[in-house]
Amino acid sequence: MSARQRAIIEFMLDNLVWLLLIVVLAAFSIGIPSYFQIGIFTNIIEDSTYVGVMAIGLAIVIIAGNMDLSVESVAGLTAMVTGILFCNGGIGLGYTMAPVEWLAIPVSLLLAIAVGGIIGFSNGLLVVKLRMNAFIVTLASYIWVRGLVLALSGGRSAQGMVPELRIIGIPIDPILLPPSALIAIVSFIGFSFLMRRTPFGRHITMIGGNPIATFRAGIKTDRLILVSFILAGAVAGIAGWLLAIRTSGATANLGVGMLFKAFAAVVIGGVSLKGGIGQLPGVYAGVLLLSAIQTAINLMGLPAHYTQLILGALVLAAMLIDTLKLQIRQRLA
Amino acid sequence: MKRFLRATLAAGAIAMAAFASHTAEAQDKGKVFYMVPTLLDEFQTASVEAITNFMKEVGYTVEAKNADNKTDLQQSQMNDVIALKPKAIILAAVDFNALVPSIEKARAAGIPVMIFDRQIKTTKSDFTSVAGTVEIGYVAADQIQGLLKTKNGSVKGKVLQVLGDPADPYTLEIQQGFEEKMKAFPDVKIISLPAMQWEASNAGTIVSDQLVANPDIDLIFVHAAHLAVAAVASLEAKGKKPGEVMLVSSNGAPVGLDLIRKGWENVEVEQPLFAQAAALAMFADKVINKQEIKPGKYDVLGLESEVTIESWGANIKIPGAAINKGNVDDTKFWGNLKPPATPIKPVE
Numbered sequence A: 001m002s003a004r005q006r007a008i009i010e011f012m013l014d015n016l017v018w019l020l021l022i023v024v025l026a027a028f029s030i031g032i033p034s035y036f037q038i039g040i041f042t043n044i045i046e047d048s049t050y051v052g053v054m055a056i057g058l059a060i061v062i063i064a065g066n067m068d069l070s071v072e073s074v075a076g077l078t079a080m081v082t083g084i085l086f087c088n089g090g091i092g093l094g095y096t097m098a099p100v101e102w103l104a105i106p107v108s109l110l111l112a113i114a115v116g117g118i119i120g121f122s123n124g125l126l127v128v129k130l131r132m133n134a135f136i137v138t139l140a141s142y143i144w145v146r147g148l149v150l151a152l153s154g155g156r157s158a159q160g161m162v163p164e165l166r167i168i169g170i171p172i173d174p175i176l177l178p179p180s181a182l183i184a185i186v187s188f189i190g191f192s193f194l195m196r197r198t199p200f201g202r203h204i205t206m207i208g209g210n211p212i213a214t215f216r217a218g219i220k221t222d223r224l225i226l227v228s229f230i231l232a233g234a235v236a237g238i239a240g241w242l243l244a245i246r247t248s249g250a251t252a253n254l255g256v257g258m259l260f261k262a263f264a265a266v267v268i269g270g271v272s273l274k275g276g277i278g279q280l281p282g283v284y285a286g287v288l289l290l291s292a293i294q295t296a297i298n299l300m301g302l303p304a305h306y307t308q309l310i311l312g313a314l315v316l317a318a319m320l321i322d323t324l325k326l327q328i329r330q331r332l333a
Numbered sequence B: 001m002k003r004f005l006r007a008t009l010a011a012g013a014i015a016m017a018a019f020a021s022h023t024a025e026a027q028d029k030g031k032v033f034y035m036v037p038t039l040l041d042e043f044q045t046a047s048v049e050a051i052t053n054f055m056k057e058v059g060y061t062v063e064a065k066n067a068d069n070k071t072d073l074q075q076s077q078m079n080d081v082i083a084l085k086p087k088a089i090i091l092a093a094v095d096f097n098a099l100v101p102s103i104e105k106a107r108a109a110g111i112p113v114m115i116f117d118r119q120i121k122t123t124k125s126d127f128t129s130v131a132g133t134v135e136i137g138y139v140a141a142d143q144i145q146g147l148l149k150t151k152n153g154s155v156k157g158k159v160l161q162v163l164g165d166p167a168d169p170y171t172l173e174i175q176q177g178f179e180e181k182m183k184a185f186p187d188v189k190i191i192s193l194p195a196m197q198w199e200a201s202n203a204g205t206i207v208s209d210q211l212v213a214n215p216d217i218d219l220i221f222v223h224a225a226h227l228a229v230a231a232v233a234s235l236e237a238k239g240k241k242p243g244e245v246m247l248v249s250s251n252g253a254p255v256g257l258d259l260i261r262k263g264w265e266n267v268e269v270e271q272p273l274f275a276q277a278a279a280l281a282m283f284a285d286k287v288i289n290k291q292e293i294k295p296g297k298y299d300v301l302g303l304e305s306e307v308t309i310e311s312w313g314a315n316i317k318i319p320g321a322a323i324n325k326g327n328v329d330d331t332k333f334w335g336n337l338k339p340p341a342t343p344i345k346p347v348e
Helices: A002-016 A016-031 A038-063 A069-087 A101-128 A134-155 A163-167 A180-197 A198-211 A211-216 A221-247 A258-268 A278-302 A305-332 B002-027 B042-057 B071-083 B100-110 B133-152 B169-182 B202-212 B225-237 B254-261 B275-290
Strands: A087-090 A158-161 B028-037 B060-066 B086-093 B113-115 B127-128 B156-165 B188-194 B217-223 B246-251 B267-270 B296-300 B303-310 B314-318 B321-323
Touching: A002 A016, A002 A069, A002 A305, A016 A278, A016 A305, A016 B042, A038 A069, A038 A180, A038 A198, A038 A258, A038 A278, A038 B296, A069 A087, A069 A101, A069 A134, A069 A221, A069 A258, A087 B254, A101 A134, A101 A221, A101 B086, A158 A163, A158 B254, A163 A180, A163 B225, A180 A198, A180 A221, A180 A278, A198 A211, A198 A221, A211 B113, A221 B202, A221 B225, A258 A278, A258 A305, A278 A305, A278 B202, A305 B042, B002 B217, B002 B267, B028 B042, B028 B071, B042 B060, B042 B275, B060 B071, B071 B086, B071 B100, B086 B100, B086 B275, B100 B113, B113 B275, B127 B275, B133 B169, B133 B246, B133 B267, B156 B169, B156 B202, B169 B188, B188 B202, B202 B225, B217 B225, B225 B246, B225 B254, B246 B254, B254 B267, B254 B321, B275 B296, B275 B303, B275 B314, B296 B314
Parallel strands: B028 B060, B028 B086, B086 B113, B113 B127, B127 B314, B156 B188, B156 B217, B217 B246, B246 B267
Antiparallel strands: A087 A158, B267 B321, B296 B303, B303 B314
């Protein structure tokens, strides 16, 4: 096999999920009436926003060879914090930054990042310093953080986001996408660069592949793992912030079920649960694919259970493809 | 003198002890457990507060157990609670059928079971206090017929119905009631889709997609007020103005009432939470002391309610109300979060 042929096959294997996305979009556009229109495609991108952002942090932790189950609850918490502070209905306090009202955007965003980052830091600290299992630590966080959401809200909802924040969720005329979708796209581009082109990203991938060898190579593995957890928490914080803006409020169960979607997107996107393998653009394609399928189900009026059936089948297919890819790569080597 | 003093003190002590024991008996008639299906929902959270306060007014201490929407957890909680031998159990079942064995086990152990909000007809219980989920669907259908008629001249048009989680019988019964009443109007096209896990952003996504695929939707009917919030966010994102697409919701939560005030929502079908909880307290003594409950009309916080004796036991049905812009500030609606000022009195 020539080097050119090998490169083409490698490229195909790396971008299989994008090909799958194109095939699925084409099939739905042909088969489902009213699927093929700009409004539906912008909906798909918009709906991928918060799960997509959440999946970035999750993917980084998984590539580093760990696990973070707390991202969903962290997003729920930051959504609730944003809702309580910046909504004017229900339990919302309706804070504004008058006279400089736009300051509500950076202030609320930084607050969400800080809240998420603190939880990520506590997760990372327990994993790195006390050598506790990441699955158990983050499972505990998944539970207690959701409990904190409930305690903060008393089970009640905040509603009616202040206009200066709500604007982030309203589509901009020429591009028909809201700034929230652009934030998600920019986040994917930025973190893809971080993971691919910087020593931090390469070291994270190396740790996931072989932590002992990485440590022996003089890389501070513990510090990097801690940073990966902080990043996952902070990014989940952004996801929650976007979620609150998208729904113009927050309920105590906001975000429930998104962990599963984020996990599915990460796996479908080609990130190995064993760590050390995976690229963020693939994860974004995975999120878009899930959103495309969800939209198709909504338009076809299929019972919701089909979403779970299809999602389960997709994750299984992704795992099979992953195994197949490894075998093909071994043959190519 | 010493003897007199000692005798006086002893008499005083006995009198105080007697008074204390009498007071304790009058104030604390024992513990009742409230099995709440979830706390991630405003109605359920408010129900804990209302039941705790109203039952306290008639002498019972309430401890709530949250099942986190998990049937198996609620079954296990029922087993634990039965072992504690409380005066009674108030059950709002996660799953209407799966809890039947637990109800039977409690009653076999001599513990009365009172059903709250989520009616169980397949086994005997000691008292049921409901607005009726199917009936909520009926009320919503009546209101929606009126809204469509006003808008389109007759009962015709396109309605998007956003259910809650499809595994929850509560939402399925509202759907059943609603669609049963709408059958008579073939010119109304109903598109029904569920918001998985009652999660608001799922409802928002459904509304966004359907507004693109079916731009001629006249009215959106969501099965809970917190879903209405996300529906409004999607309407707003699509450039709609308040009232442009009509919106009807159910349960009467505070956020739903806020949306009516802001003009986004037309009608909220209220589950009369305060009255449902008050009815439990009114009949608690009779249930716990195994006294006969007489059928007939009763006044529950100003709402005319009817007790009937059904095959599953005594059942009080409290009418759900339609809340609109004209009556949204009425304090009798639980969504205004103003509990009744007069204490609950047990039924004689």
